[in-house]
Amino acid sequence: MSAPERIPARGVTSSAESPSPAQPSIEPSAELLAEGELTVRGRVREASNAVLYCTVSYEGREAACVYKPVAGERPLWDFPDGTLAQREVAAYEVSEATGWGLVPPTVLREGPYGEGMCQLWIEGVPGSELLALVDGEEAGEGWKAVGFAEVGDGKTALLVHADDERLRRLAVLDAVVNNADRKGGHLLPAAEGRLYGIDHGVTFNVENKLRTLLWGWAGEPLTGEAVEVLGRLRDVLDEGGALAAKLSALITAVELDATRERVAELLRTGRHPEPSGDWPAIPWPPV
Structure with missing residues (x-):
């Protein structure tokens, strides 16, 4: 088998019509994102x-961020209009409840174009190999197979992702929030070995719509850590729980119930979910 051909972590690089993103001088807070003055610098x-690239300033602090106004959301047939920003914030709240910190700080706020989602801009670190295409039918050591992909001229290659603990945690998070769009470009390796997932607008649907490139662990037992985290999620998602209170302001009651059911099912089976067969398993385009 030949060596993996690396796929860029972000796939098609998103570029704003602005200078390189400024990094916050100190650890950003939710207050900075929620209360700071938003200045639009460009558009992705x-x-x-x-998707607007902005800076946010508050009491002498400044950070780069992404602002997605509700007014700029494209209608989708399977999600209620004007709800994608709330779903992004809900995904962040679930991520925070896991303790894994896989979603950048995200708030719902007013901006120059009305209410929208505001999320800390994460500057990806180049060189992290998370996705690859390989010849042959085996993923190879350190990789997990996803499936075969057409690469042109009638040829196919095996799409693989890294057998990486950070990606495995993200696969669990995606199963909880029912992420319908986990593309390669939504994976951001960051400084100090951190990994973030972005673009969670199509989440929390009551139907099983899990579409992801992270199927490498499908059907495998969950890690002990994941089971422990899911147990904590179950508790805080119960009626009267802290996470339930936050999510009830962002998603519908039936969507919240469906989230509880997904957590319960993961705990019942003790395994990573497998493609349902009722919905395309891989997002398009995948990167």
Whole structure:
């Protein structure tokens, strides 16, 4: 088997019409994102919805961020109009409840174009190999197979992702929030070995819509850590729980119930979910 051909972590690089993103001088807080003055610096042109690159300033602090106004959301047939920003914030709240910190700080706030999601900009670190295409039918050591992909001229290659603990945690988070769009470009390796997932607008649907490139662990037993985290999620998702209170302001009651059911099912089976067969398992485009 030949060596893996690396796929860039972000796939198609999103570029704003602005200088390189400024990094916050100190650890950003939710207060900075929620209360700071938003200044639009450019637009991420590759995005399907309006995604604005901004800086946010508050009491002498400044950070780069992404602002997605509800007014710029493209209607979807399977999600209620004007709800994607709330779902992004809900995904962040679930991520925080896991303790894994896999979603950048995200708030719902007013901005120059009305209410929208505001999320800390994460500057990806190049060189992290998370996805690859390989010849042959085996993923190879350190990789997990996803499936075969057409690469042109009638040829196919095996799409693989890294057998990485951070990705495995993200696969569990995606199963909880029912992420319908986990593409390669939504994986951001960051400084100090951190990994973030972004773009969680199509989550929390009551139907099983899990679409992801992270199927490498499908059907395998969950780690002990994941089981422990899911147990904590179950507790805080119960009626009257802290996470339930936060999510009830962001998603519908039936969507919250469906989230509880997904957590319960993961704990019941003790395994990573497998593709249902009722919905395309891989997002398109995948990267």
